[in-house]
Amino acid sequence: MNTLVWFKRDLRIDDHQPLYQAAKAGAVLPVYIIEPDYWQQSDVSLRHWQFIAPALQQLNQQLTALGQPLLIVKGPATIVLRQLCQQFAISRVCSHEETGNLWTYQRDLAVARLLHELNIPWQQYRQFAVFRKLNNRDNWFTLADSWLKSPPVASVTALPFLTTVQWNLTELALSRKTDLPLCSTVQDATAAKHTFDSFISARCLSYRQHISLPAKAIHSCSRLSPYISYGQLSLRQLQQHSFMALKHSTEQRKQQGLQAFFSRLRWHCHFMQKLEDEPAIEFFNMHRGFDGLRENDFNPVLFQAWQNGQTGYPLIDAAMRSLLATGWLHFRARAMLVAFASYHLWLHWRPLALHLAQCFIDYEPGIHYPQIQMQAGTTGINPNRMYNPVKQSQQKDADGRFIRQWLPELHQVPDSWLHTPWLMPAALQLRYSCVIGRDYPAPIVDLQQAQQQARARLSQWLQQHNKPDWQQLKQAVFVRHASRKRPATQKKLACRDQLSFDW
Numbered sequence: 337m338n339t340l341v342w343f344k345r346d347l348r349i350d351d352h353q354p355l356y357q358a359a360k361a362g363a364v365l366p367v368y369i370i371e372p373d374y375w376q377q378s379d380v381s382l383r384h385w386q387f388i389a390p391a392l393q394q395l396n397q398q399l400t401a402l403g404q405p406l407l408i409v410k411g412p413a414t415i416v417l418r419q420l421c422q423q424f425a426i427s428r429v430c431s432h433e434e435t436g437n438l439w440t441y442q443r444d445l446a447v448a449r450l451l452h453e454l455n456i457p458w459q460q461y462r463q464f465a466v467f468r469k470l471n472n473r474d475n476w477f478t479l480a481d482s483w484l485k486s487p488p489v490a491s492v493t494a495l496p497f498l499t500t501v502q503w504n505l506t507e508l509a510l511s512r513k514t515d516l517p518l519c520s521t522v523q524d525a526t527a528a529k530h531t532f533d534s535f536i537s538a539r540c541l542s543y544r545q546h547i548s549l550p551a552k553a554i555h556s557c558s559r560l561s562p563y564i565s566y567g568q569l570s571l572r573q574l575q576q577h578s579f580m581a582l583k584h585s586t587e588q589r590k591q592q593g594l595q596a597f598f599s600r601l602r603w604h605c606h607f608m609q610k611l612e613d614e615p616a617i618e619f620f621n622m623h624r625g626f627d628g629l630r631e632n633d634f635n636p637v638l639f640q641a642w643q644n645g646q647t648g649y650p651l652i653d654a655a656m657r658s659l660l661a662t663g664w665l666h667f668r669a670r671a672m673l674v675a676f677a678s679y680h681l682w683l684h685w686r687p688l689a690l691h692l693a694q695c696f697i698d699y700e701p702g703i704h705y706p707q708i709q710m711q712a713g714t715t716g717i718n719p720n721r722m723y724n725p726v727k728q729s730q731q732k733d734a735d736g737r738f739i740r741q742w743l744p745e746l747h748q749v750p751d752s753w754l755h756t757p758w759l760m761p762a763a764l765q766l767r768y769s770c771v772i773g774r775d776y777p778a779p780i781v782d783l784q785q786a787q788q789q790a791r792a793r794l795s796q797w798l799q800q801h802n803k804p805d806w807q808q809l810k811q812a813v814f815v816r817h818a819s820r821k822r823p824a825t826q827k828k829l830a831c832r833d834q835l836s837f838d839w
């Protein structure tokens with residue numbers, strides 16, 4: 337029996353159910369499809385390819401060592417699969433389930449129709465604690481827990497040789513009409529295991545302390561997100577290995593770091609489950625009562641300044657420029673960028689989501705859209721969090737290491753002015769080669785005014801809409817998406833906290 341294993345966002349051979357099941361039954365044709373239409377989508381960028389291409393080379397080496405190299409084919413999935421199924425007398429297709437964007441969902445539907453027509457079964461296996469057709473979240477925690485604790489799939493030790501086809505990733509290269517510049521430094525796609533080992537053995541010690549400090553998070557966070565997003569590492573194995581490390585650790589700081597990391601791996605699945613349950617949140621407000629709140633106020637000038645790290649607020653701009661250069665940011669900076677754009681600049685979340693999706697090397701639709709909506713305050717069940725960028729800057733980058741690294745125009749500005757350079761007297765601006773409006777922009781909005789306006793707009797909206805149907809919608813979001821880990825009463829109280837601001 338010849339089985340085609342379709343590699344998508346699961347570029348590994350360990351704990352790989354489709355590969356294991358296929359290998360048990362006979363010959364295996366491992367395939368990766370470069371889909372030109374996918375690469376034209378507005379939430380995709382060639383920065384993603386910058387990471388995926390070396391990951392594919394590594395996967396090919398691993399498969400070749402097992403006996404059967406990887407086939408990489410360019411074209412629409414339905415055409416490629418039809419041709420391969422006929423050419424290699426394929427009697428089954430195996431892959432992992434994908435919780436992707438609308439485009440990948442529709443492509444999967446088209447593939448299902450094709451395989452049905454060809455009378456070839458398509459077996460899809462779970463790779464995250466994400467469950468299809470879940471009615472509500474009541475049992476999710478128990479289901480997730482038992483799946484995450486279940487034994488990983490046995491390793492495949494050999495694959496019978498079926499075919500080899502020469503491919504060259506440079507020749508298969510993609511192009512896009514408009515795109516962000518590639519990252520100037522990108523995480524090493526072939527260093528997944530090394531990155532995990534270095535985190536578990538040493539870097540996790542300072543994870544809790546440094547997780548929100550921009551200059552330190554880059555070293556102390558696990559940095560595993562792209563390897564998880566493209567499936568080079570199995571989240572289940574990561575969860576189990578970190579649990580073992582936690583169990584055997586006697587050092588308190590290490591335990592705290594591993595515990596925090598361990599729960600975030602679960603959050604990964606918790607967030608993905610939201611998009612799986614309601615794919616519409618890629619486009620629409622999770623709580624539809626927020627429809628109309630920001631749509632008509634979109635200001636492209638403010639958006640452009642935000643996108644390019646030119647808002648005049650140093651921590652915001654340093655975060656964006658660091659992201660543009662490296663494709664990565666720690667959680668708090670991601671949240672701050674979205675909150676600042678949503679509240680202070682009053683921009684709708686959808687264009688923000690697309691820009692950031694293109695920027696993030698680790699773009700994972702299942703986490704991305706629910707997180708964006710949470711930070712933009714459109715879920716209706718999470719407290720609104722409006723970060724003050726000056727306060728954040730003074731607290732999280734007090735010595736200005738991060739700001740100076742990414743904003744060379746502020747390099748000479750002393751700490752006392754660094755977080756509010758627009759307040760510097762003109763003579764000092766000249767002395768420190770940072771003339772506001774010439775070398776670095778003046779703030780694009782007045783902070784106090786923007787905060788007050790956002791708060792007033794939101795209060796007014798909530799007053800106008802806080803009617804029984806609003807509560808009903810909120811309850812529906814809660815039933816569908818809220819975590820059930822805390823007791824229901826406590827959670828309900830938290831949900832009422834509609835107008836809390838983190839000034």
Ligand SMILES: Cc1cc2nc3c(=O)[nH]c(=O)nc-3n(C[C@H](O)[C@H](O)[C@H](O)COP(=O)(O)OP(=O)(O)OC[C@H]3O[C@@H](n4cnc5c(N)ncnc54)[C@H](O)[C@@H]3O)c2cc1C
Pocket residue numbers: 557558559560561562564565597600601603604605607665666667668670671674696698699700701703704707708711
């Ligand atoms: C607006 C916004 C958009 C985001 N978009 C993405 C995205 O596209 N892809 C992505 O992987 N993460 C996303 N995140 C979550 C989080 O910021 C990143 O997972 C994290 O910064 C990646 O760095 P790390 O691997 O060093 O994380 P660590 O802090 O070391 O965490 C380890 C792993 O836990 C998971 N994780 C950590 N934080 C979260 C979280 N808040 N929610 C869900 N899972 C989490 C990730 O798999 C991460 O790799 C987003 C957060 C925000 C606020």
